[in-house]
Amino acid sequence: MTLPKITNKQIEILNLIYKYRFLNRTQIQAFLNHKYHKRIIDWLKDLTEKEYLNKIYSNSAVIVMSPTIYYAGINAIRYFKLLDQDNNAYLKKLYRDNERTKNFIAEQLLIADSGLHLIERNKERGIHYEFLTAAGVTSNSIYKFMEDLSPQLIYTRKTKTEFKQFVFVILDSTQPKYMIKKKMKNYLELFYTNEWEENTDKPFPIILFACQTTRLMIYAKRTMRWLLDDYQNPEEFEAWFATNDDIREYGISAEIWE
Numbered sequence: 120m121t122l123p124k125i126t127n128k129q130i131e132i133l134n135l136i137y138k139y140r141f142l143n144r145t146q147i148q149a150f151l152n153h154k155y156h157k158r159i160i161d162w163l164k165d166l167t168e169k170e171y172l173n174k175i176y177s178n179s180a181v182i183v184m185s186p187t188i189y190y191a192g193i194n195a196i197r198y199f200k201l202l203d204q205d206n207n208a209y210l211k212k213l214y215r216d217n218e219r220t221k222n223f224i225a226e227q228l229l230i231a232d233s234g235l236h237l238i239e240r241n242k243e244r245g246i247h248y249e250f251l252t253a254a255g256v257t258s259n260s261i262y263k264f265m266e267d268l269s270p271q272l273i274y275t276r277k278t279k280t281e282f283k284q285f286v287f288v289i290l291d292s293t294q295p296k297y298m299i300k301k302k303m304k305n306y307l308e309l310f311y312t313n314e315w316e317e318n319t320d321k322p323f324p325i326i327l328f329a330c331q332t333t334r335l336m337i338y339a340k341r342t343m344r345w346l347l348d349d350y351q352n353p354e355e356f357e358a359w360f361a362t363n364d365d366i367r368e369y370g371i372s373a374e375i376w377e
Contacts (some may be wrong), residue, residue, distance in 0.1 A: 120197065122194055122198055122201075123169040123170075123171075123194065125165070125166065125169065125171065126162070127163050128162060129166055129171070131164070132147055132151070132153060132162060132163070132166065132172075133166070133171060133172075133191075133195050133198060133199075135147060135150050135151075136189060136190060136191050137191070137195075137199055137213075137254055138197060138252050138254045138255075139227060139229055139230060139231045139234070139252060139254075140191070140212075140213065140216060140254075141175075141188055141189070141190050141219075141224045141227035141231075142188070142189055142190075142228070142231055142272070143164060143185070143186035143187065143188045143189070143228065144156070144159060144160065144186040145161070146186075146189055146228070146231045146232070146235065147159060147189070148255050149235050150231075150235065150238075152236075161254065162253060163189060163327075165185075165312065166192075166195075167187075167189075169194060170192045170193050170194045171191075171192050171194045171195045171198070171217075172189045172190070172191065172192045172195060173189070173190055173191070173206045173217060174187050174188065174189050174325055175187065175188040175189075175193045175208070175224070176188070176191075180329045182273060187224035188224065188228070190216045190217070191213045191216060194212075196210055196213055196214060197345055199213070200327065202273075205258045208257070208258070208266070208367055209229070209253075209254060209257060215305045217218075218282075220263050220293070222292075222293055222331070223291075224292070224365075225272070225363075226289045229289070229329070229363055229366060229367060230252060230271050230272055230287075230289075233272060233287065233366065233370070233371040234250060234252070234272070235248050236371055236372065236377055237274060237371065237372065238373055240370075241288070242317065243277065245278055246276065246277070246278050247276075247277045247278075247312055248274055248276055248277075248372070249274065249275045249277075250272055250273065250274035250275070250277065251272070251273055251274075252272055253269060253270065253271055253272075255273075256269075256270060256273070261318050261319055261330070262318070262319075263318075264315075265286075265309075265317055266316045267305075267314060268305055268306065268309065269276065270286045270287065271287050271289050271329075272285075272286075272287035272371075273285070273286050273287070273290060273324070274287070274371075278370070282321075283324075283325065284319075284321060284322075284324035284325070284329050285324055285325065285326075286306070286324050286325075286326050287327045287329065287371065288302065288306070288326060288327065288328050288371070289328075289329045289331075289363070290302065290329065290331065290333075290335060291331065292330070292331040292332050292335045296338065296342075299335075299338070299339065299341050299342070300346075303339065303342060303346060306358070307346055307347070307350055307356065307358075310323055310355075310356045311353075313352075313368075317341055322355075323355060323356070325358075325359060326356075326357065326358045326359070327358075327359050327360075327361070327371070327376060328343075328358060328359070328360045328361075328363070328369050329360075329361060329363050329366055330360060330361070330362050330363065331362070331363050332362065333362055336360050336361070336362055336377075339360055340360050340377065343358050343360075359376035360375060360376065360377050361376045361377065
């Protein structure tokens with residue numbers, strides 16, 4: 120099948136959608152580091168008309184002022200398939216993005232904001248961040264052992280004197296508490312398998328749990344204390360917690376983690 124023709128810049132937009140799944144127009148413009156929003160709007164309109172992108176918007180007075188949100192359309196998925204990147208499992212998720220909840224979409228936008236924050240921090244002297252999203256945790260990456268854990272972001276902070284890695288995990292307040300507990304327990308069990316060290320040749324990372332509400336954060340911190348007691352409080356395991364609102368306001372690398 121021949122796909123509609125698009126420009127190199129529009130391909131860059133598709134690659135961003137592949138990486139982050141849901142993005143609004145201002146985020147796309149920021150990732151492209153492009154000055155003119157009208158050009159971005161034209162590219163997005165063309166991609167939507169050619170079924171590379173779907174969009175979410177509302178005519179309500181409350182939401183109409185917010186930037187339109189975009190996600191992969193059928194031709195984007197066909198394009199990704201042509202790249203032959205051993206990504207079938209991930210593409211199956213993209214097929215269902217038209218069914219995602221508002222919570223899920225908000226989480227993806229938060230991940231994109233966190234990526235933009237790390238890119239901005241790289242402009243500072245003496246510090247460097249590298250990161251990948253869930254799109255990079257595939258069967259052909261060094262993080263393939265984490266596919267079932269579904270980390271939202273894995274990032275590294277480097278300075279002349281420090282090397283640290285972090286795994287960013289969002290806890291969903293709409294899920295039953297036993298599922299939230301299981302998600303946290305899975306990372307503690309990963310610590311004991313030594314799979315991280317064996318596959319990356321690096322020390323075990325700090326696990327960052329993002330909580331949708333303060334109430335959820337209190338529950339998650341208490342639950343983690345109980346889990347650590349069960350596992351004899353390993354000193355090398357670090358789990359930090361923050362609310363989604365604080366991450367949006369101050370950035371993922373800010374001193375907001377407890």
